[in-house]
Amino acid sequence: MFEAGAGIRNSTLQGISMEPAGKGLAVTTGPLRFAVCTAGMNLLDAVWLDTNGDGRFSEGEQFISSAGGRGNMFIEHRRGSGNTLSDAAPKVEVEEKGPLRAVIKITSKYDNAFESVVRIYAYAGKSYVRVQDTLVHGPTNQGLHAYMRVAENRLVEHSLFLPLTLSDGARAVFGGGGTVPLGQAWLEQDVAHQFRPGGGGFAYEVKTQSGSIARGERAPGWVDVSDGRRGVTASMRYFWQLFPKRLHASKDGLKMELWARDARLSPDPANTHYQGMARTHDIMLIFHSGGFSPAHEALALAHQNELFAVCPPDYYCSTRAYGRHPLSARREPRFDQLVMRIVGRDGRTGFPVWRERGDAWGYFNFGDSLLGEYWSCLEYDSPWGLLQSFYRLGDADILREAALLCRGAYDMLFHHQYSEATSMYPQCSHDKEERHFAGGDSHGQKTGTDPGHVFISGLVNYWYLTGDRRAKDVIFWAFPVYYGDDKERIGCGGTWRYCGGYLAEIFVRAYELTWEKRYIDRLEWMSEHVFRRTNTRHADGVWWDARGNTFSCQPWLGDSVVYGYSSYIDINPATKLRRDMEDGFVKIADFIDRHAYARERKAIHQGLIKDGRDATEYRGTGQYYGDFMCLMSAFTMCRAYMLTGSQRYLDVARQLFNDGLAGWDSNEAKSAGEAMMFSAAALYYIQGGRFTSPDAAVPAR
Structure with missing residues (x-):
């Protein structure tokens, strides 16, 4: 993320620290501390946000609590008539640790049918992290010959879940329209899409248990959940372009369905996942103090419009x-x-x-x-x-x-x-x-x-x-x-x-x-x-x-x-x-x-x-x-x-x-x-x- 302007000050002097913590690794950027677990695919196993700015992380500032090894990265797929789901102990590597940025790579395999590669980017002095998630349909290097018929599979759901700790009165704000009290609300993009010559037909909808509250064609792909004291904004790059998608906010937390459950693309073979292909998603998680503000929306949209550094x-x-x-x-x-x-x-x-x-x-x-x-x-x-x-x-x-x-x-x-x-x-x-x-x-x-x-x-x-x-x-x-x-x-x-x-x-x-x-x-x-x-x-x-x-x-x-x-x-x-x-x-x-x-x-x-x-x-x-x-x-x-x-x-x-x-x-x-x-x-x-x-x-x- 690049920031410039009269009011911008360099806040990266403290750098990034890493240390072993239980069954994983703890990373501190300054205002943010998070843990990565090696016992299960928890992604962000725990998160603390320094809401009072005192440079310390108290028990009351813990925003995400440990998932206890059960995994908050969810993959369910279907072979024939059976459903399978498994969590795997991941391999955690520190790919980069510099004064301004750290990159942690997490690799795991599921049922010998999928391989997951997740990278978490942390930035010194910042309370946001970038998550790059790649799901390979069929683990790499299985030794298939170039002309062998590959296996077909169907994903039921591929999602990332953040179990948030929020106070009563929390609200969800969805890009594309809709602010609702936090109960059950979701934004979905083309969960049912008919491919047709000439294009068009894109549709998103923001829903609650009471019904639809906003509609459109191509959603910006972000959601904020906050309780006035703290919150998190999740922004997914290429959200509508990578349908079927769903962002689901509830009192239990924030769920990002990268392949939405109950997706119904048409014609039906368009739902088939051939083994050997992959799909990468790029998500920014912006943890913030206070309630939602236009600044958080600006950061969410900035992530969706990638910044390139170029030369003459x-x-x-x-x-x-x-x-x-x-x-x-x-x-x-x-x-x-x-x-x-x-x-x-x-x-x-x-x-x-x-x-x-x-x-x-x-x-x-x-x-x-x-x-x-x-x-x-x-x-x-x-x-x-x-x-x-x-x-x-x-x-x-x-x-x-x-x-x-x-x-x-x-x-x-x-x-x-x-x-x-x-x-x-x-x-x-x-x-x-x-x-x-x-x-x-x-x-x-x-x-x-x-x-x-x-x-x-x-x-x-x-x-x-x-x-x-x-x-x-x-x-x-x-x-x-x-x-x-x-x-x-x-x-x-x-x-x-x-x-x-x-x-x-x-x-x-x-x-x-x-x-x-x-x-x-x-x-x-x-x-x-x-x-x-x-x-x-x-x-x-x-x-x-x-x-x-x-x-x-x-x-x-x-x-x-x-x-x-x-x-x-x-x-x-x-x-x-x-x-x-x-x-x-x-x-x-x-x-x-x-x-x-x-x-x-x-x-x-x-x-x-x-x-x-x-x-x-x-x-x-x-x-x-x-x-x-x-x-x-x-x-x-x-x-x-x-x-x-x-x-x-x-x-x-x-x-x-x-x-x-x-x-x-x-x-x-x-x-x-x-x-x-x-x-x-x-x-x-x-x-x-x-x-x-x-x-x-x-x-x-």
Whole structure:
């Protein structure tokens, strides 16, 4: 939380203290003291609030009493006709203890069907805590194979409960309308929701035992419970977007139902929780003296509107801390305008509009978006495409949209039951079967993965920019899973997808973040296989997929190969395969320019076929990608220009860029993914930039 103004004073000088306390850990921030229990999943086992400001915590200032090991994190799920519920002794770790902030991580498992990861953020001098709750449906690393059918389950309820001690006369105030004496009152958001084309149909209601007291469409997602002497405000980020939800206030305490009991989404299969997916919730608990005030509402709303710390574009572009390919902070009006349309600036197109039209919100769909019934979040690394433009332009709307995509992807599209020993890919594919409104398999949790759609640069950069520890968990879990089986996969096919630059880019990121030499070894093996071995690399410089004596390739994927392997050269310029790779980049550029384009470079073949390994005549499949998809080879032309100095490659790249921008359809998922992912890197060269990898050895740690 950032606070500034004439009346704001630094109140963090006393720091944060931690000490063992019974069966757990006691944390003191100054005005707040709370205990975390290791005997049961109690979350906040006890809380004291220094209401009189004397720096001590008396018995009368205890706000939450110990749950006695029974657990105040509640999970009930259904397998077949039976209900099960279990509490587990959690593992408690102190992840961070600094002068201003402490982070406690609590991990537990339930019935071998769920894994819970909760982080509590405490702040020096403050009486609020942030709770980041991730529920993984099926514990991580269970060793499932990428193409095994995953188990289906139904949550009955997932909730967090705070057993509050309040005096008579306490009241509850709900965001969205409604102040009531504390008895039984609740705010619910889309507990029954009908998914339908065109979107809409959102509904919240504030209720008491006597009936409804307020209604609306999208609730702010906060509630305050106080008795005039003290209280707590709970604010849930993305409350309405992550329906079905319920906030329940009673004399017993405050209950936050993250999956609301009795939820009835329609069609019925939309209630199915596939094992391997996850969902993260972000909650701020603001403990305060006195009654509810506008200041508490302001803090609640501030939590829902995330604050990002950013730098000027020139700084990002000059440091290249984001990755291996240079970016230009120079404006390019036509390109920049299209980027802003992708993030919905004109109100007629882009991810926000696609979500609304596709009714693409809710516990399972959050962060993804629909074009028709085609899920687009993993249509290439859209977050990375957006974040490159954020680094260039510094527009916060781009960062917000990329953050939303990443939060959706790290829960829904990384399949956490896979492991290094058994998985080919840790990611699920987007669904192309148009089954969303029929309640089918929306995001690929059940049908497996598309081996070409494996990316991590966007998520890595989201973590760099936000420090989101959930993103870090997924990144460092995914690296060894990517590593575990893809060598075999590459060896058996040698196709553009398996040998393509996606995995090279992933292993470059893995090496940069772990300094584990095995990733360099794997990159060397891949580079030799792709650029030197004759069983995969043909004389024409392209990698072909064999079906008997007929060979096929997808030439529009050229940038993926050149981008990924040029990233590898940049971290290991002394590799013995550098000349092979750079010669290969030029051969790819020549092949694409001579054989892959159509209609005067305004279209590109989706596929090319040749009869025989050494054939030099090629025919198309009759299908083309037009206009903006030609940008998928602009970076390849730019790299060939830098390696050869030949102006013709740069001329081709500029033509592709100009024609691609003229025909860019911002209502098409691929324009937000494939085309934008590599375009920002190509733009640097098109604007006159020059860059080659240095001659140096792999850096030591």
